[in-house]
Amino acid sequence: SAVISQKPSRDICQRGTSLTIQCQVDSQxxxxxxxxxxxxQSLTLIATANQGxxxxxxxxxxxxxxxxxxxxxxxxxxxxxxxxxxxxxxxxCSASQVATEAFFGQGTRLTVV
Amino acid sequence: KNEVxxxxxxxxxxxxxxxxxxxxxxxGISALHWLQQHPGGGIVSLFMLSSxxxxxxxxxxxxxxQEKHSSLHIxxxxxxxSAVYICAVGSMDSNYQLIWGAGTxxxxxx
Numbered sequence: 138s139a140v141i142s143q144k145p146s147r148d149i150c151q152r153g154t155s156l157t158i159q160c161q162v163d164s165q166x167x168x169x170x171x172x173x174x175x176x177x178q179s180l181t182l183i184a185t186a187n188q189g190x191x192x193x194x195x196x197x198x199x200x201x202x203x204x205x206x207x208x209x210x211x212x213x214x215x216x217x218x219x220x221x222x223x224x225x226x227x228x229x230c231s232a233s234q235v236a237t238e239a240f241f242g243q244g245t246r247l248t249v250v
Numbered sequence: 251k252n253e254v255x256x257x258x259x260x261x262x263x264x265x266x267x268x269x270x271x272x273x274x275x276x277x278g279i280s281a282l283h284w285l286q287q288h289p290g291g292g293i294v295s296l297f298m299l300s301s302x303x304x305x306x307x308x309x310x311x312x313x314x315x316q317e318k319h320s321s322l323h324i325x326x327x328x329x330x331x332s333a334v335y336i337c338a339v340g341s342m343d344s345n346y347q348l349i350w351g352a353g354t355x356x357x358x359x360x
Contacts, residue, residue, distance in 0.1 A: 146292065147290070147291065167346070168346040170346075170347060170348070172348075172350075178352075179350045179351065179352045179353065180336070180338070180348075180350040181350075182347055182348075185347070227291045227293075229293060231348065233340075233346040238281065238298065239281070239283055239295075239298065239338075239340060239346075239348060240295065241285065241293055241294075241295050242293070243292050243293055243294070244287070244291050244292055244293040246290065246291035246292075
């Protein structure tokens, strides 16, 4: 199994600023994903973080708003750019080495004021 | 129709009661996950299942692959069990991505 450390666990940010969320995995994993949970909603996939190349974004999410980095097989970051109150959500990273496993960060609760 | 359906959406029970939360899915899966989301938003992985039954403390998770159904049970429930419980499935077709249920909000009253 793998352990994911996600930071920060929560933050309150001013509108117009950017926040970078980090996920560190204690072992190499093939796949890493970033999800968003808006208030009262299910978790929704933002993008798949690809090691050494650009992330693959889901419909409705764009790189300019949610730039993602994955410099190696154990680390990824998600940046929420030019934040507005509508970006207030929980952001979650997950990782998989094989299709039958998934590991999760603890989530980041973001409030934009 | 959502690919992952949880029931009930909300559940309030008295301390000590036996709790059952259900998850039905319509896709072929590689694995099913149960997670607990605390009131502050923090998320904890409880179980990962591909068959049968798993037990951890007062929590029991079962899955019936033929019926495409899983249940999460809590025995001797306690107010600290109050949280949102989320079911997520790894679809065979989705390249490791997860499909999430909407969650079940559980409140255990003392």
